[in-house]
Amino acid sequence: MSAEKVTTTEKTAIGVAYSKLILIGEHAVVHGQPAIAIPFPLVGVETAVEHFPGPVKIDTTFYHGSIADAPESLEGIVKCIEGTMEYLNIACEDMIIRITSTIPPGKGLGSSASVAISVVRSLFAYFDEDYTDEELLQLANIAETFAHGAPSGIDTLTITSQSPVWYEKEHPIDFIHLSEDFHFVVADSGRVGDTRLAVESVANLLKTAPRRIQRKLERIGKLTHDAKQALEKKGKHILGHMLNEAQKELEALGVSDTGLNRLIDFARQEGALGAKLTGGGNGGCIIALAQNEVHSRQLAEKLRTFGAHAVWPFVLKESQDH
Secondary structure (H helix, E strand, C coil), rough: HHCCCCECCCCEEEEEEEEEEEEEEHHHHHCCEEEEEEEEEEEEEEEEEEECCCEEEEECCCCCEEEHHHHHHHHHHHHHHHHHHHHHCCCCCCCEEEEEEEECCCCCCHHHHHHHHHHHHHHHHCCCCCCCCHHHHHHHHHHHHHHCCCCCHHHHHCCCCCCCECCCCCCEEEEECCCEEEEEEEEEECCCCCCCHHHHHHHHHHHHHHHHHHHHHHHHHHHHHHHHHHHHHCCCHHHHHHHCCCCCHHHHCCCCCCHHHHHHHHHCCCCCCCEEEEECCCCCEEECCCCCCCHHHHHHHHHHHCCCCCEEEEEEECCCCC
């Protein structure tokens, strides 16, 4: 499985992790409704561990130094490194950990979870230790707890999966088997969204207008159920409609903004079967469902010309067990 690519050379080991997207169900998932998340292999993180005498050092684009002096923004990763070393029962010393990421942070793509997974994979590889998926998720979630307070676990789970993930609080995780290939385009608005802030704003709305907002959250839940059926039963056009309907509810919840709405409207004008924000909203990215592979490339090019900060066309492949 390519996502588990780990190579070891003379005292160097590499761990790789990809990214994730919420297809539908964001915000409602916080309040007990289901959500569908999909692996997003076009951006990711690579972590390399090498021997380096003395205290453990981290090398990232914005910080180079010992883990003891790392900035607060890296606290989750530091705890994840220390937790993994403790789990392996090995002294936390004599290493440099180089982290390279192509995932834009603050865009709802699971950046913190991807970094954590790639770090854990690289450390296990460096010490020639095998791990189970459970161990990987448990150790990576140490970092997620620092990034998001009480993480749902959906990010780490989707990043380690090759199938879309059906997630519902306090229910067993389920994987969705696709009936056909689905072609998507993700476009970055260029503005960072604050997921925590967006989640809080919806929670506040729920307090001020409980019945109205609860109805909207339940409607997103219903659309998510319909979207699952569409993925499983060759329902490309139905899925597009569900994405459009979910976007209406997200707009009503106040988590979409002018910049996202412009990209979404444009994608629909250019033939997208459906388009909506993905992640926390108020900045970040949109996801659009294209008609086919050729259309996804054309749509990506048009969104780029229209002014999207970055654009990624990608495909969710039909499940092999059909």
